[in-house]
Amino acid sequence: MSHSNFVSPDLIRQRFSKAMSDMYRKEVPLYGALMELVEQTNRHVLDSDPQVARQLNNTGEIQRLDMERHGAIRVGTATELATLARLFAVMGMQPVGYYDLTPAGVPVHSTAFRAVHEEALQVSPFRVFTSLLRLELIEDRELRAFAQSILDKRSIFTPMALTLIDRAEAEGGLNEEDAEAFVLQALETFRWHHSATVTAEQYRQLSAQHRLIADVVAFKGPHINHLTPRTLDIDIVQAQMPAHGITPKAVIEGPPRRQCPILLRQTSFKALDEPVAFTDQADSHGSHSARFGEIEQRGAALTPKGRALYDRLLNAARDELKDFPNEANAARYNALMTQHFGEFPDTLDGMRQQELAYFRYGVTEKRLASGERRAMTLDELLSLGYVSAQPLVYEDFLPVSAAGIFQSNLGDAAQAHYGQHSNQHAFEQALGRATLDELALYAETQRRSIEACFEALGLNH
Ligand code: OOG
Ligand code: NI
Numbered sequence: 001m002s003h004s005n006f007v008s009p010d011l012i013r014q015r016f017s018k019a020m021s022d023m024y025r026k027e028v029p030l031y032g033a034l035m036e037l038v039e040q041t042n043r044h045v046l047d048s049d050p051q052v053a054r055q056l057n058n059t060g061e062i063q064r065l066d067m068e069r070h071g072a073i074r075v076g077t078a079t080e081l082a083t084l085a086r087l088f089a090v091m092g093m094q095p096v097g098y099y100d101l102t103p104a105g106v107p108v109h110s111t112a113f114r115a116v117h118e119e120a121l122q123v124s125p126f127r128v129f130t131s132l133l134r135l136e137l138i139e140d141r142e143l144r145a146f147a148q149s150i151l152d153k154r155s156i157f158t159p160m161a162l163t164l165i166d167r168a169e170a171e172g173g174l175n176e177e178d179a180e181a182f183v184l185q186a187l188e189t190f191r192w193h194h195s196a197t198v199t200a201e202q203y204r205q206l207s208a209q210h211r212l213i214a215d216v217v218a219f220k221g222p223h224i225n226h227l228t229p230r231t232l233d234i235d236i237v238q239a240q241m242p243a244h245g246i247t248p249k250a251v252i253e254g255p256p257r258r259q260c261p262i263l264l265r266q267t268s269f270k271a272l273d274e275p276v277a278f279t280d281q282a283d284s285h286g287s288h289s290a291r292f293g294e295i296e297q298r299g300a301a302l303t304p305k306g307r308a309l310y311d312r313l314l315n316a317a318r319d320e321l322k323d324f325p326n327e328a329n330a331a332r333y334n335a336l337m338t339q340h341f342g343e344f345p346d347t348l349d350g351m352r353q354q355e356l357a358y359f360r361y362g363v364t365e366k367r368l369a370s371g372e373r374r375a376m377t378l379d380e381l382l383s384l385g386y387v388s389a390q391p392l393v394y395e396d397f398l399p400v401s402a403a404g405i406f407q408s409n410l411g412d413a414a415q416a417h418y419g420q421h422s423n424q425h426a427f428e429q430a431l432g433r434a435t436l437d438e439l440a441l442y443a444e445t446q447r448r449s450i451e452a453c454f455e456a457l458g459l460n461h
Helices: 007-025 029-048 050-059 061-067 078-090 118-123 140-152 159-171 177-187 202-211 212-219 234-240 304-321 332-344 348-353 378-383 399-410 423-429 437-457
Strands: 067-074 093-100 110-113 125-131 226-229 264-269 273-274 286-289 295-300 359-363 387-391
Touching: 007 029, 007 061, 007 067, 007 078, 007 118, 007 177, 029 050, 029 061, 029 226, 029 234, 050 061, 050 078, 050 387, 067 078, 067 140, 067 212, 078 093, 078 110, 078 159, 078 177, 078 423, 093 140, 093 399, 093 423, 093 437, 110 423, 118 264, 125 212, 140 202, 140 212, 140 295, 159 177, 177 202, 202 212, 202 234, 202 286, 226 387, 234 264, 234 295, 286 332, 348 378, 378 437
Parallel strands: 067 125, 226 295
Antiparallel strands: 067 226, 093 110, 110 125, 264 295, 273 286, 359 387
16 A cells, blocks of 8 residues: 555644634634734834744754744543544644643643654644643542543544544545544544533533533533633733733743743633533523633753753742742742742853753854764863854643643633642543653754764764
């Protein structure tokens, strides 16, 4: 059988990401407004900061910037999660990382489905933060059994989507016609449904346990709850949101503003109240809020050492604040963050020399003369100008930030305390496979780039 007429999974992902964005823009008009604000801001930054423009050109990120976004969904059962993993695999997306949200009072654990190779990421960096509800954390036994029975009855995939997943697995890919159908069929899983699967009273009971439980259990499927574009300057967007009729959360999650951005900074605005028809109501008399808006700014991926430093400084600032960041203490929180992060080197050279961030190395225009072919280290090649280094962009999420995003959109009433914590093993059993270690992926990309440099220069390594 010929494989030449398969559409590459990367292209399927690129098309799916676009289709998802178009659907969400129709469903949530505020998303369109946010997209425009982000586009304007990015253009402004590229025009006014030649250094940022140059760096994005060098790394190739400029080409993916406009199509870059992440979405988030929440599912209820192991079967749903495992089938999602198969659906995302058709688009070249694998589960990367494990995030436990229970310390923050949210009864889920999560992973991020995304492409893992730098070349695939370049075609489409689309990612989906995917959470599995931990029903075992519902204390009320009757309610837990009720939730389980509702979830067991629903099917969140169209029959055609399931057929196409089977076909892609059996044959090793999808042809043009099937790929097109797959994008449309897969999209159905993430669509918003006005009609709920429970009565108004059942919804109230689920919601009283935790608003997130109602969001997962009371609906036909895992509606996409936000889609987040990537901005080059999140402080500008945060400041301009009110003028566009959008009220952002009190503080930006993640590291403070820096010369050299690291990891991920995020802000969001509140969930919208949407009309919902419960099963005992003829019309959309109820309401539910799940969907919200978010923007992100991405910076350098950190090594384990860099990440440990980030975590230490973040915890120090939060400990000193003695409370969750909120409207009242936002200014003090920002000041504390800036103060503590003074300890984190803020130059690319500093971060590279101290091995705090991952880099991609590339040969420059300067070529070695044949007489110069002695053994040289990477540092020598860098200092002599044969090789240059660009930080690898962080492709993942941050648990403390994700908790802040969940909470700002679920409201304070959503805080709960759970005795049980992290259970990566149970998550992976539900998923049907292991999650990948994101740090190993960055290390691999860095290693591949170093090898390519030595090869291009004709040096042994
Ligand atoms: C996911 C919240 C986390 C992020 O970007 O960290 C998140 C959710 O609300 O389902 O989106
Ligand atoms: Ni998000």
